[in-house]
Amino acid sequence: MQALMALAKIIVVGAALALLPGPARAQQAVRIGLGAPTLSFLPIWSARALDTFKTQGLTANVVALPGGDPSALAALDAGDIDLAAVGPDSMLRAAAKGQPFEIVYSLMSKVTLQLVVSPALLERTGVKASDPLDKRLAAIKGTLVGATALAGAQEIAARWLAAKGGLDPKNDLKVAQVGNPTAIQAALEAKRIDAFVLSPPEGYLAEKAGSGTVLVSLGDDFPLLANQPYLVLAAKKPISAATADLITRTAKALQDASAAAVGKPDDTAAAIQKQFFAKADPQAIAVALKAMSSGVAEGGKIDVESMQNALTFAREVGTNFGKDFDAKASENDLWTNRFVDAAKGK
Numbered sequence: 001m002q003a004l005m006a007l008a009k010i011i012v013v014g015a016a017l018a019l020l021p022g023p024a025r026a027q028q029a030v031r032i033g034l035g036a037p038t039l040s041f042l043p044i045w046s047a048r049a050l051d052t053f054k055t056q057g058l059t060a061n062v063v064a065l066p067g068g069d070p071s072a073l074a075a076l077d078a079g080d081i082d083l084a085a086v087g088p089d090s091m092l093r094a095a096a097k098g099q100p101f102e103i104v105y106s107l108m109s110k111v112t113l114q115l116v117v118s119p120a121l122l123e124r125t126g127v128k129a130s131d132p133l134d135k136r137l138a139a140i141k142g143t144l145v146g147a148t149a150l151a152g153a154q155e156i157a158a159r160w161l162a163a164k165g166g167l168d169p170k171n172d173l174k175v176a177q178v179g180n181p182t183a184i185q186a187a188l189e190a191k192r193i194d195a196f197v198l199s200p201p202e203g204y205l206a207e208k209a210g211s212g213t214v215l216v217s218l219g220d221d222f223p224l225l226a227n228q229p230y231l232v233l234a235a236k237k238p239i240s241a242a243t244a245d246l247i248t249r250t251a252k253a254l255q256d257a258s259a260a261a262v263g264k265p266d267d268t269a270a271a272i273q274k275q276f277f278a279k280a281d282p283q284a285i286a287v288a289l290k291a292m293s294s295g296v297a298e299g300g301k302i303d304v305e306s307m308q309n310a311l312t313f314a315r316e317v318g319t320n321f322g323k324d325f326d327a328k329a330s331e332n333d334l335w336t337n338r339f340v341d342a343a344k345g346k
Helices: 002-019 042-050 068-078 088-096 119-125 133-138 153-164 181-189 202-209 241-263 265-276 282-295 304-316 338-344
Strands: 028-034 058-064 083-086 101-108 114-117 143-147 173-177 195-198 213-217 231-236
Touching: 028 068, 028 241, 042 058, 042 101, 042 241, 042 265, 042 282, 058 241, 068 083, 068 088, 068 101, 068 231, 083 088, 083 101, 088 101, 088 231, 088 304, 101 241, 101 338, 114 153, 114 202, 119 213, 133 153, 133 213, 143 153, 143 181, 153 173, 153 195, 181 195, 181 202, 195 202, 202 213, 202 282, 231 241, 241 265, 241 282, 241 338, 265 282
Parallel strands: 028 058, 028 083, 143 173, 143 195
Antiparallel strands: 083 231, 101 231, 114 195, 114 213
């Protein structure tokens, strides 16, 4: 009789545990490798700060890997991480070489870069941030642009802007390797460079210091750049049923955090600043979040138009993947909304 009662208790406890919400059960780890620890990976920062992973029964192990995107993709290929948070160009180069990767979520669906110029340039050219775009772009002729590295995304974007302004992208501006964003800010303040191209909050910080002005916001001033997967989550194929469930729950956590970033930007920014950027200016994080919030409003969704925009932009800046991609034909192979749609239904 006692054995039967004990068995009954076990059954009751087991049934009760089965009815508990995800957070009360054992958490499953999702391993995410970051190509770079920038605030532009906004859904990941927001989800960690707001703990939306927990509500999906997940614990997020996020690490910025030395070596950037190539290291993150190598770790994904080796099975050391479940998802790689990278720029699409790196993923497309790898896919062109036959590596079995697929974009499963758009973390940032707009180009977040901003062109920031010195007061001296504004005075010399007479241009203002409120001027028509073509006038603003023409003003960068002859400028020295500071960058983290030569031939990187910042230089590519600066030369693309010059071309859009009718300038010679090779000869009408110079690019100097300066270092990290802090060093670039110092160089602008010391008048050693005329401009830089970085994502928020760097433009706000320059304006606050009086050393620079945001002259162009690429994702706001160019429709092509306002709707494209700029930062993505990549998974390795084939994707098993268990991994598909993990990705779907991760997508749901990111969607919930993104909704909070859009709907309650100040609260979300405060949570991110407190947990991850304690020494940063809280207002800088808030301004950066609001500047990028439109890039997370669609909850990770990609469509043929946005993917084509990314491919068009890559072609315009001279990126050679080693293979031609077609946005429509590559759906559910190179990129998919399978997990984004499944997460929205949860």
